[in-house]
Amino acid sequence: MKDTREVTIYDIARQLHISPATVSRGLNNHPAVSKKTRQKILEVAQALGYRSNTFASNLRRQHTNTLGVIVPKLNSHFVSSVLAGIEKVANEAGYNLIISQSLESAQKEVANANTMFKSRVDGLIVSLAFDTQDLSHFNPFFKKGIPVIFFDRVEQSLPSSTHIIIDNEKAGYQATEHLIQQGCRHILHITGNLTRNVYADRLKGYQEALKAYGLPFHETDVIVSMLDEKSAWETGRQIANMHPLPDGLFVANDTFAAICMQALKEKGIRVPDDIAIVGFNDDLVSRVVEPPLTTVHYPGQEMGELVARHLINHLQGTVPLTHTHTIIIHSELIVRQSSLRNPQR
């Protein structure tokens, strides 16, 4: 037998011969209610199995206590760490989360944004899809003054919003520099859509490093890819057939790097001896391939916590949004076998 009737504050009020107003206040720890009554209210609420009706509440106060999150894909170590971080902070602050994935499609990202808008999230956290150019789907949020905060995949041209990112240029520089220091002289850079900051900046770093060490930069050494599994295999095989063979690879993500490496090995090319490889993200896969992959680590959980905290602080008025912020968080190169030319014992 299912109980179908919901318990409301009116039920509690009736039972205690007090007004619903007082019950509401009691339930919300409003200071203007005596300990005794609050205590009694809590007890009766408990006994009756009361649960607050979020809709009534949301309708009256004009906010939802809900944060929206749009990410490109859920199944990466990085993204799910970020999410864990966001969830932690959001939970502690009493915020709910609506999460959706754009699956790297700008079109789906637009749909997601619209859904979030209709759901009236109090704030939005976004990491852009691969091919998002036009950002007008966030205009409704801007117009309404709903804060939108971007992380990792951002669009810095955007006038008034906060970005939380790593220093991709520096990371790109370090990765490339490392390869050079390992003796590489002809380094390919495999990357994604160059309109996306993360890829554009890493490329910049790559170029800077080449210049700093007096190596020439060739347009043809930069391979722009969709970064999906299929192109990874193709690209890997393609590289294996190059003549002359490059001696270094700086790849925009670990999965792609791992697949390339596999493809190269199948063609009898030795890593790192013939080609040294550096990936990006410190995904689990970087640790299980043979040889283990040198990569750039950046702290997902921490980033998520920071993003969420920042957004919530803003929502609670602690921090005014006056100016655009760009917050840069730490990243580091993790050196493993795939790039070590002269193993130091």
Add this chain to the structure above:
Amino acid sequence: MKDTREVTIYDIARQLHISPATVSRGLNNHPAVSKKTRQKILEVAQALGYRSNTFASNLRRQHTNTLGVIVPKLNSHFVSSVLAGIEKVANEAGYNLIISQSLESAQKEVANANTMFKSRVDGLIVSLAFDTQDLSHFNPFFKKGIPVIFFDRVEQSLPSSTHIIIDNEKAGYQATEHLIQQGCRHILHITGNLTRNVYADRLKGYQEALKAYGLPFHETDVIVSMLDEKSAWETGRQIANMHPLPDGLFVANDTFAAICMQALKEKGIRVPDDIAIVGFNDDLVSRVVEPPLTTVHYPGQEMGELVARHLINHLQGTVPLTHTHTIIIHSELIVRQSSLRNPQR
């Protein structure tokens, strides 16, 4: 300048000199409103930038058009495929999604369930955490008649709910049989918490296969693990030191299998020649390790679509929930190098 005032059906009504009731009907395609008025309503709504207030709506009709999803972890290929499937079907049917991860902790799963309950989801989709024993956190849903549907990680003892799973016993049997056919005579099975159906059933399949081929079963050949990265390395090294060495490994997931393989190789053990390995899940990692991993594939997206469709059908009254269903969907063994003892050609 942000516009702060929300447009309501009253604004539309005023503008057209009609009643809010008619506007509401017009917006909802209620039959009792003439094409002409509906048309006008739609136009004005558009012009004014009206967006329906979900809370008012939810408050009045007593449902949310929202589905809750609780999964153990977001960052696996399987889970994110399932989610994509769920999202597709839910979107098409006009349902929103609230997604949360239990991070394999029963405690967090309870918290998630409570949040979902407070959010008044119309239905709940769950894949259980690693160590969830007690299912009482779903009681509120059962009591209220809110449908809960389980997939993959289920608890079949549960009286009245639907389960959508693969035939883990069969998959376990096939994996083990394959190893036996490749000449393995001493096969270890590495698995997770045996109270969880997926692991218990695969173990059963493993035992059945041994029996069918006249091989002895030893308790000590079953290694129960937390299945995290750290234990994977430890277990791998442990196995490498076994004496005598087993000649086959059937591992409960690809990540763990990949790490084990790596650990074995580091100790100079050849795969598949010394030890043949079969994983589970067909995660991307299974394709990039060396040698590629034999594994069990099961269709996440399809499973997600099925789960969502089933739930929504039920919610819309198409399908009565009268009896418990168990729906079994197809899975298959994908043979790759990690288990091929006698490469054909």
Add this chain to the structure above:
DNA sequence: TCAAATTTTGAAACCGATTTCATAATTTTT
């Protein structure tokens, strides 16, 4: 002890859409 200050409480309006029931407008029947 009585007035002033402070703390608690309640009545009623409100948030915005939905829906019932009645009425007005239109169409069909005879």
Add this chain to the structure above:
DNA sequence: AAAAATTATGAAATCGGTTTCAAAATTTGA
């Protein structure tokens, strides 16, 4: 053309908390 049937619209109640404003109860001060 009048009556009957059908269709379209509106008034008002409702969903369940929150909040303003005023009043009641209690405490403090002199």
